[in-house]
Amino acid sequence: MSDKPSAAILNRRRFLGAAGLAGTGAALSAVSAFAGEGGKPDPLITEVQDWNRYLGDGVQSRPYGSPSKFEKDVVRRDVAWLTASPESSVNFTPLHRLDGIITPSGLCFERHHGGVAEINPADHRLMINGLVEKPLVFTMEDIKRMPRVNKIFFLECAANSGMEWRGAQLNGCQFTHGMVHNVMYTGVPLKVLLDEAGLKPNAKWLMLEGADAAGMNRSLPIEKALNDVLIAFAMNGEALRPEQGYPLRAVIPGWEGNLWVKWLRRIEAGDQPWQTREETSKYTDLMADGRSRKLTFAMDAKSVVTNPSPQAPLKYKGRNVLTGIAWSGRGTIKRVDVTLDGGRNWQSARIDGPVLDKSLTRFYVDFDWNGQEMMIQSRAIDSTGYVQPAKDELRKVRGVNSIYHNNGIQTWLVRAGGETENVEIG
Amino acid sequence: MSRLAKLLFAGVLGGSLAATPIVEVSAQQVAAKSSAKLGLGRLALPEEVSAWDTDVRPDGKGLPVGKGTVKQGDVIFQEKCASCHGEFGQGVGRYPVIAGGIGTLKADRPDKTVGSFWPDASTFFDYVKRAMPFGNAQSLTNDEVYALTAYVLSMNDIVKDENFELNEKNFTSIKMPNAAAFYPDDRETAEKHFWKKDPCMKDCRAATTKVIGRAVSVDVTPDSKAGPKVD
Numbered sequence: 001m002s003d004k005p006s007a008a009i010l011n012r013r014r015f016l017g018a019a020g021l022a023g024t025g026a027a028l029s030a031v032s033a034f035a036g037e038g039g040k041p042d043p044l045i046t047e048v049q050d051w052n053r054y055l056g057d058g059v060q061s062r063p064y065g066s067p068s069k070f071e072k073d074v075v076r077r078d079v080a081w082l083t084a085s086p087e088s089s090v091n092f093t094p095l096h097r098l099d100g101i102i103t104p105s106g107l108c109f110e111r112h113h114g115g116v117a118e119i120n121p122a123d124h125r126l127m128i129n130g131l132v133e134k135p136l137v138f139t140m141e142d143i144k145r146m147p148r149v150n151k152i153f154f155l156e157c158a159a160n161s162g163m164e165w166r167g168a169q170l171n172g173c174q175f176t177h178g179m180v181h182n183v184m185y186t187g188v189p190l191k192v193l194l195d196e197a198g199l200k201p202n203a204k205w206l207m208l209e210g211a212d213a214a215g216m217n218r219s220l221p222i223e224k225a226l227n228d229v230l231i232a233f234a235m236n237g238e239a240l241r242p243e244q245g246y247p248l249r250a251v252i253p254g255w256e257g258n259l260w261v262k263w264l265r266r267i268e269a270g271d272q273p274w275q276t277r278e279e280t281s282k283y284t285d286l287m288a289d290g291r292s293r294k295l296t297f298a299m300d301a302k303s304v305v306t307n308p309s310p311q312a313p314l315k316y317k318g319r320n321v322l323t324g325i326a327w328s329g330r331g332t333i334k335r336v337d338v339t340l341d342g343g344r345n346w347q348s349a350r351i352d353g354p355v356l357d358k359s360l361t362r363f364y365v366d367f368d369w370n371g372q373e374m375m376i377q378s379r380a381i382d383s384t385g386y387v388q389p390a391k392d393e394l395r396k397v398r399g400v401n402s403i404y405h406n407n408g409i410q411t412w413l414v415r416a417g418g419e420t421e422n423v424e425i426g
Numbered sequence: 427m428s429r430l431a432k433l434l435f436a437g438v439l440g441g442s443l444a445a446t447p448i449v450e451v452s453a454q455q456v457a458a459k460s461s462a463k464l465g466l467g468r469l470a471l472p473e474e475v476s477a478w479d480t481d482v483r484p485d486g487k488g489l490p491v492g493k494g495t496v497k498q499g500d501v502i503f504q505e506k507c508a509s510c511h512g513e514f515g516q517g518v519g520r521y522p523v524i525a526g527g528i529g530t531l532k533a534d535r536p537d538k539t540v541g542s543f544w545p546d547a548s549t550f551f552d553y554v555k556r557a558m559p560f561g562n563a564q565s566l567t568n569d570e571v572y573a574l575t576a577y578v579l580s581m582n583d584i585v586k587d588e589n590f591e592l593n594e595k596n597f598t599s600i601k602m603p604n605a606a607a608f609y610p611d612d613r614e615t616a617e618k619h620f621w622k623k624d625p626c627m628k629d630c631r632a633a634t635t636k637v638i639g640r641a642v643s644v645d646v647t648p649d650s651k652a653g654p655k656v657d
Binding site: 077078079080081082083084085087088113114127128129130134135136137138142143145146167168169170171172175192195196197207209213214215217265266268270272274275276277280281284286288289290291292293294295296297298300310337341342343344345346347375379381384385386387388389393397401413421422423424425426 | 463487548560613633639642
């Protein structure tokens with residue numbers, strides 16, 4: 001593939017660069033920045049561009065396609081100081097650069113406890129043992145011969161927004177809210193596999209275990225397992241990505257991401273929870289009184305405005321699009337309200353695209369901006385009537401040390417120049 | 427066109443002309459249809475189950491036969507664990523602190539260690555056996571895991587005698603100091619007030635709303651302009 005930048009492309013890059021600078025400066029214009037400004041014709045229209053004259057790459061120059069080279073900054077990012085090592089760490093989905101409800105597979109945030117296990121599907125085994133009539137071993141080939149379903153679900157890490165309990169810390173929705181993604185899974189209902197092994201009547205809990213170097217294990221109540229849990233091998237129509245548990249992962253709709261064991265190799269049936277490290281010392285919620293909630297599985301309703309946000313400031317006065325995402329682990333999103341004045345007055349946002357159970361839901365507010373300072377917030381309301389609480393309402397119940405399950409309302413301050421900041425208001 | 431092909435063609439047309447509803451099948455429906463056994467998979471052999479089934483529960487289920495003393499654990503810990511967790515379990519860099527912190531859980535900056543926070547000793551055995559040492563998982567013998575558990579319990583003053591030997595018989599006698607402080611998810615009662623009938627839409631708070639905290643003053647956001655190298 002030829003990758004020599006043409007003069008025209010270089011010119012265009014400089015052009016875009018300059019426009020980008022203008023966008024963050026004080027001189028905000030209400031019209032598009034460069035189209036025929038000052039009566040001068042736009043050379044991008046009046047001159048024949050290289051891509052309009054010369055042949056582009058042929059088919060097969062990108063046998064597995066990737067985004068345009070002009071989208072290079074749309075990547076997952078990490079916060080190096082958060083964790084001791086990159087193998088037990090997390091990175092974040094660039095929510096401010098995405099639209100619709102589906103997260104592209106390569107941008108789904110990563111959270112590993114022992115690095116990415118690279119497993120040849122031919123070498124992968126899934127065992128079911130414990131309180132079953134018949135302990136069984138399945139190959140990937142076996143699993144792909146079982147009846148399968150397609151379902152879209154969000155996956156949110158319980159620690160999403162966990163850095164924000166004490167106040168505004170990270171300046172960007174990628175970092176404050178980027179531990180969530182939304183994917184169509186193809187997989188087998190876990191019940192199909194459990195029926196094959198035959199659960200004993202005293203099987204009340206399952207332990208799911210990964211094949212990674214953390215041997216990730218979590219306990220799951222049997223009611224949930226039999227209700228809507230999937231054992232998935234595909235996401236967004238193709239095989240799971242290695243970072244997402246290739247070749248096999250658990251899908252636990254609406255419940256905290258840590259339960260969605262990746263590289264799933266074993267399911268054990270038992271009569272009580274195992275009290276594993278990740279459900280006792282981690283993923284429990286320390287309250288102000290020193291006690292801790294545990295087995296807090298469901299993700300409370302939550303939303304965030306992704307544009308504007310600190311990484312995506314406003315550039316123009318006049319017409320603008322405010323957008324964001326909302327989700328609930330207890331059902332569908334019924335309504336999203338947006339305020340531009342820090343919660344004094346609210347309006348209901350326009351929801352567009354599918355509104356699905358336990359899925360991200362996309363909302364918009366199309367508005368005119370006259371350059372005044374704004375304090376933008378969004379508030380999700382789900383099908384159970386749960387209303388996303390303000391951060392202070394949440395702190396009143398939980399204190400500031402619980403790390404997990406922070407679904408408080410986010411505030412972005414948009415300044416007169418369009419710059420946008422993560423702030424706490426009072 | 428053969429008769430069969432015509433029939434098939436008509437079938438396709440008919441199917442596409444009729445308003446086809448989006449089929450939403452629940453996981454249970456699919457599972458119910460297949461409740462007759464599929465005959466897939468094979469019996470797991472006892473050797474296979476025991477190779478993978480190393481999990482240990484608070485009631486002692488899963489504990490292997492074995493033993494180890496505090497003293498033995500000290501030697502193993504200094505050799506295999508201290509480089510990350512520190513000689514005294516104080517943690518190196520951002521690796522987990524595993525000792526001390528008792529009485530800090532209500533403090534402004536709590537220290538959640540094995541001693542101050544973990545409700546069950548079995549969790550430590552289960553986790554170390556499956557995941558430690560970090561980067562060389564499942565390399566410890568059962569006796570080594572018993573010894574390390576004994577040592578970390580002694581670091582946290584949960585066992586006092588350096589000659590104490592932990593084994594599968596006395597394991598469940600260990601009681602963790604913070605065990606009683608955990609309770610099941612009570613959000614639906616404790617946070618019932620988050621289910622509101624009519625959330626306020628107009629004049630919901632004073633016009634004097636002020637910024638009281640800014641992420642830019644904390645200044646810990648990675649420079650998103652630089653970003654990771656993606657070439």
